[in-house]
Amino acid sequence: MKFKLHIPERSLKGMLLILPIFSIAIPTLAQGPAGYVECKAEHSFEEPTNVAFGSDGNYKYLFNQVGPIVFSRGQFFGGPSSAKVEKAWYQTISEMDVETPSAKLAEAFAKLKKHLVGEALLSASQIMQQDSIIQANISAIGIKKEIIEQAFDLVSTYEETAGPLFDIQGEKIMLPREVQPGMEIHYALFYIMDAITRSYSASKLEEFPQVYHGAMFKTAAYFPGKVDPPKDADNVYRVKVKASQAPNWGTPIYFHQDAYSRRPTGAYVAPGTIVKIKVPPAVVNKGYTIRVGTHFWDLKYRNRIARLDRATIIYPVVNETTTVGSPLGGNIYFEVPEGKEDGIIDLEITGAVRSPYFSTRDYNKTSLKEWKETERHYTGAWADFETDKFLMQVPTSWIDDFDDPETMLKRYDTAMDAVADLLGKPLPQGTHFMFRQVDAIMRAGVHAPGYPEINVRYDPTEESDGKGNHIMLQSPVKQPWVIFHEMGHSHVPSFFVDETESIVNLLHVAVANDGFGMELDSAFGSSISNRLDVDLDMAAINLMVTEPFRNNQPLNRNRMSYQHRGHAKYVDVVRLFGWDALREMFKKVNEDYNRGIVITKTHHPTDDRILRMSVAANADLRPLLHFWGRPPENNKALADSLDVAGLSPSREIFETLEHYKSILPKTLTEARAHAKLMFPKDGHPSSDGHDLERDMAFIYTSWNEEFATQSIQQIELIQTLYFPEDWLDGE
Numbered sequence: 163m164k165f166k167l168h169i170p171e172r173s174l175k176g177m178l179l180i181l182p183i184f185s186i187a188i189p190t191l192a193q194g195p196a197g198y199v200e201c202k203a204e205h206s207f208e209e210p211t212n213v214a215f216g217s218d219g220n221y222k223y224l225f226n227q228v229g230p231i232v233f234s235r236g237q238f239f240g241g242p243s244s245a246k247v248e249k250a251w252y253q254t255i256s257e258m259d260v261e262t263p264s265a266k267l268a269e270a271f272a273k274l275k276k277h278l279v280g281e282a283l284l285s286a287s288q289i290m291q292q293d294s295i296i297q298a299n300i301s302a303i304g305i306k307k308e309i310i311e312q313a314f315d316l317v318s319t320y321e322e323t324a325g326p327l328f329d330i331q332g333e334k335i336m337l338p339r340e341v342q343p344g345m346e347i348h349y350a351l352f353y354i355m356d357a358i359t360r361s362y363s364a365s366k367l368e369e370f371p372q373v374y375h376g377a378m379f380k381t382a383a384y385f386p387g388k389v390d391p392p393k394d395a396d397n398v399y400r401v402k403v404k405a406s407q408a409p410n411w412g413t414p415i416y417f418h419q420d421a422y423s424r425r426p427t428g429a430y431v432a433p434g435t436i437v438k439i440k441v442p443p444a445v446v447n448k449g450y451t452i453r454v455g456t457h458f459w460d461l462k463y464r465n466r467i468a469r470l471d472r473a474t475i476i477y478p479v480v481n482e483t484t485t486v487g488s489p490l491g492g493n494i495y496f497e498v499p500e501g502k503e504d505g506i507i508d509l510e511i512t513g514a515v516r517s518p519y520f521s522t523r524d525y526n527k528t529s530l531k532e533w534k535e536t537e538r539h540y541t542g543a544w545a546d547f548e549t550d551k552f553l554m555q556v557p558t559s560w561i562d563d564f565d566d567p568e569t570m571l572k573r574y575d576t577a578m579d580a581v582a583d584l585l586g587k588p589l590p591q592g593t594h595f596m597f598r599q600v601d602a603i604m605r606a607g608v609h610a611p612g613y614p615e616i617n618v619r620y621d622p623t624e625e626s627d628g629k630g631n632h633i634m635l636q637s638p639v640k641q642p643w644v645i646f647h648e649m650g651h652s653h654v655p656s657f658f659v660d661e662t663e664s665i666v667n668l669l670h671v672a673v674a675n676d677g678f679g680m681e682l683d684s685a686f687g688s689s690i691s692n693r694l695d696v697d698l699d700m701a702a703i704n705l706m707v708t709e710p711f712r713n714n715q716p717l718n719r720n721r722m723s724y725q726h727r728g729h730a731k732y733v734d735v736v737r738l739f740g741w742d743a744l745r746e747m748f749k750k751v752n753e754d755y756n757r758g759i760v761i762t763k764t765h766h767p768t769d770d771r772i773l774r775m776s777v778a779a780n781a782d783l784r785p786l787l788h789f790w791g792r793p794p795e796n797n798k799a800l801a802d803s804l805d806v807a808g809l810s811p812s813r814e815i816f817e818t819l820e821h822y823k824s825i826l827p828k829t830l831t832e833a834r835a836h837a838k839l840m841f842p843k844d845g846h847p848s849s850d851g852h853d854l855e856r857d858m859a860f861i862y863t864s865w866n867e868e869f870a871t872q873s874i875q876q877i878e879l880i881q882t883l884y885f886p887e888d889w890l891d892g893e
């Protein structure tokens with residue numbers, strides 16, 4: 163059997179994601195899994211309980227849970243769901259029938275094992291039948307000692323005969339979610355291993371240490387990485403973590419409440435080892451959790467499988483000592499819910515191995531000397547890089563010969579400061595302002611924001627020289643434009659209607675220009691598709707030649723999304739009035755939010771926003787924003803407000819409009835030259851392209867003097883509307 167399924171990531175174009183800003187729970191008669199009852203979204207379980215999150219056949223499970231569970235996408239069940247309504251369900255193990263499902267699991271496991279060792283071969287449909295039986299009884303997988311043992315035994319048999327997963331008989335594979343003919347046994351084992359990871363709990367590790375000791379998945383060598391157990395299983399490592407997370411300041415950042423702030427420890431649980439973590443009594447039973455494993459997102463609803471769906475295990479801190487383990491292994495993190503204030507605490511970790519950890523935080527500073535001599539050589543498979551503002555993990559194999567994380571982190575801090583300044587937010591926040599991570603697959607089918615955000619994926623088998631050459635470890639300015647685009651989705655306080663996929667591109671401009679001194683035009687150009695060659699003038703031409711522009715219509719969403727002409731309005735404001743004009747506006751939006759004045763983020767009322775921005779710029783911005791496709795809704799009322807604010811027409815804006823008149827293509831030849839600059843490749847611009855390309859295809863074939871006259875007239879209309887004749891004369 164040889165399989166090679168290589169499915170490339172789809173191209174980026176048109177697949178950037180904005181998460182629904184507000185998930186609205188629509189009441190329906192959602193059904194829970196058989197034998198489960200509904201509970202509240204936050205619930206503390208005194209005795210071992212199986213829990214599920216979702217509805218109508220779409221669930222993410224965790225088994226054997228004790229302690230507080232937050233049923234949210236953020237903390238326990240991370241990642242998109244196909245469930246229409248996500249509800250919380252539980253099943254108390256002491257009240258369930260354990261014997262019947264256990265017996266069914268035992269029988270099905272035995273049949274699969276006989277198939278694997280060649281004793282009694284099953285057909286594809288017979289394998290799938292066993293898979294269905296197992297999944298129908300999966301809630302019992304982690305309860306009885308003999309079933310846990312049998313499950314691990316089946317996994318090792320599979321790994322010796324057909325597996326290990328993702329490295330099947332020497333072939334590295336990525337599985338489509340839909341079961342592929344001939345691959346049934348791999349899928350059946352995938353879901354068994356997935357269920358095993360969901361059944362880990364401190365109490366089970368303590369109840370059956372002899373079962374869990376040495377119980378591991380060989381696929382761990384592929385992902386998250388091969389890590390040997392510590393030479394001394396009784397080794398003790400002490401590390402400080404911050405058990406405080408100040409509440410978010412200003413408008414909400416996605417995940418601030420939902421995902422606990424993550425504190426790296428530099429400790430790693432080797433697969434199949436049992437580790438003890440001791441905390442001060444003051445933090446017991448207060449909602450803190452310990453996470454084993456770097457990779458947060460539960461990928462059950464991805465359409466492709468690149469690793470086990472669940473690569474982390476969460477242990478609520480309900481005792482002074484928590485016993486943890488994982489069949490995959492992983493870094494140890496202490497997790498802090500928003501609003502906690504227990505300060506810096508000591509963790510005492512017994513039986514772990516070390517992983518590289520470079521921190522610039524006061525309580526945990528790493529020197530470059532320590533980094534070079536010891537830290538980077540630790541064997542844990544993932545390295546943590548942390549400042550007060552920024553957190554990132556990459557494979558240790560990328561950095562074990564990397565010399566200077568200090569400079570890298572300083573640059574990221576500079577980028578964080580540029581974004582925070584732009585958005586009117588103070589730093590540091592209670593949690594990291596940005597948290598990046600690389601994973602074997604993106605968490606959604608598209609790029610997406612998140613804590614952590616996963617917008618770079620890697621091939622776990624790819625060799626690295628360890629020198630830190632990967633783009634993630636380079637200067638923020640060099641990052642693909644989508645990185646700050648996605649950060650924009652989670653952080654921007656408010657925007658004009660239809661700007662969801664355009665204003666978010668402003669962050670890259672701020673990072674490059676304000677943070678790193680790149681000239682504004684280049685910073686602006688690089689903010690879409692990293693096109694350094696596109697400047698404000700080109701964006702203005704892209705705008706002025708459109709049909710809505712010529713007809714005095716606002717620019718719609720399709721003509722702004724992922725395009726320079728969408729966020730150019732803001733960059734033009736910055737060019738004329740400086741970054742403060744935007745910063746002050748955003749800062750006021752944040753301050754208002756703190757006072758209870760909430761603006762709907764996606765629909766900041768047009769006139770209110772023009773007024774706020776004008777006040778911040780100390781100039782009447784109406785003509786400039788009207789030019790860029792955002793005219794006032796009630797110009798008379800807005801004019802009165804601007805008057806009250808003492809704002810008058812701006813000479814710079816008038817001159818800017820004059821300038822745009824001068825660069826507008828007047829002839830077909832000029833239009834063609836511009837269209838070709840935007841789409842230089844052979845056969846482009848094409849009328850089959852996206853909105854911008856279609857506009858360019860239009861001017862490439864059809865631009866003429868009459869259209870040019872209409873565009874000029876539109877600019878004159880704007881000038882007449884906002885610049886009174888006596889003002890023009892007076893100037």
Ligand SMILES: [Zn+2]
Pocket residue numbers: 178179180647648651662663666
């Ligand atoms: Zn987007």
